Ligand SMILES: Nc1ncnc2c1ncn2[C@@H]1O[C@H](COP(=O)(O)OP(=O)(O)OP(=O)(O)O)[C@@H](O)[C@H]1O
C-alpha cells in the first residue's frame with residue numbers, strides 16, 4: 172500500500188543475498204518532516220534495508236515508493252537525483268580528492284549546491300576544504316559524508332550508523348545537527364545508540380533477524396528500555 176503523502180512507503184519488502192534471505196515482509200513509512208529510526212543488533216538487516224531503499228539491492232518482492240513514484244527498479248543515482256540521499260555505514264570517501272571535490276560530487280548530477288547549511292552545521296569543513304579527504308579523522312569524515320548528502324537540499328536522508336566509533340562530543344554535535352536537519356528534511360536513521368535515537372526520533376522500528384518486531388510511535392514508548400525489549 173502506498174500513501175501519496177508519504178516521503179517513503181516500504182511495503183511487504185523481502186530481500187535476499189543469493190539463497191540467504193535477510194529481510195522478511197518489511198513495511199515502513201515516513202511522513203514529511205519525520206525522524207524515523209531503525210534499531211537492531213548486528214546482522215539484523217538494518218543496512219540491507221537502507222541499501223534496498225537507496226537502489227543498491229534488488230528486492231525479491233514488495234514495494235518501495237516515494238509519494239507517487241515507485242522506486243523499485245530505479246538505479247541508485249536516479250533515486251539520489253530524486254532527493255533521496257543515502258549515507259552509508261562505511262564512511263568511504265575519495266581519499267585522493269579534496270574535501271571540496273568530495274562534497275561537490277554528491278550534487279554533480281543536479282548541479283544543486285546549497286553551501287549555507289553545510290557550513291552552518293559543520294563550520295570545520297570550511298577550514299578543511301582543500302585537504303585530501305584521506306587525511307580526515309573519523310569525525311571529520313562523517314561530517315563530510317553528511318555534508319555531501321545535504322549539499323543538494325535532499326527531501327529524505329537515509330543515514331546508516333552515523334555515530335558509530337565517534338567521540339561523545341561529535342556524537343552530541345551530530346544529534347543537534349539531525350534535530351536541525353529534520354526541520355526541512357525527513358530522516359531515516361539506523362543506529363545502535365538507543366539513547367540518541369530515542370531523543371530525536373518520532374517513530375522507531377525495532378528490527379530483529381530481518382523482521383520488524385515493534386513500531387514505537389508515541390513519546391511514552393520511545394525509550395531505550397522499550398526498544399531493548401524487542402531486540
Ligand atoms: N553482500 C552480502 N552477501 C551476503 N550476505 C550479506 C551481505 N551483506 C550482508 N549480509 C548478511 O545479511 C545480514 C544482515 O546484514 P546487514 O548488514 O543488513 O545487518 P545490520 O543490521 O546492518 O548489521 P550491523 O549492525 O552489523 O551493521 C547479515 O546476516 C549479513 O551477514
Ligand SMILES: [Mg+2]
Pocket residue numbers: 217218219260331
Ligand atoms: Mg549495518
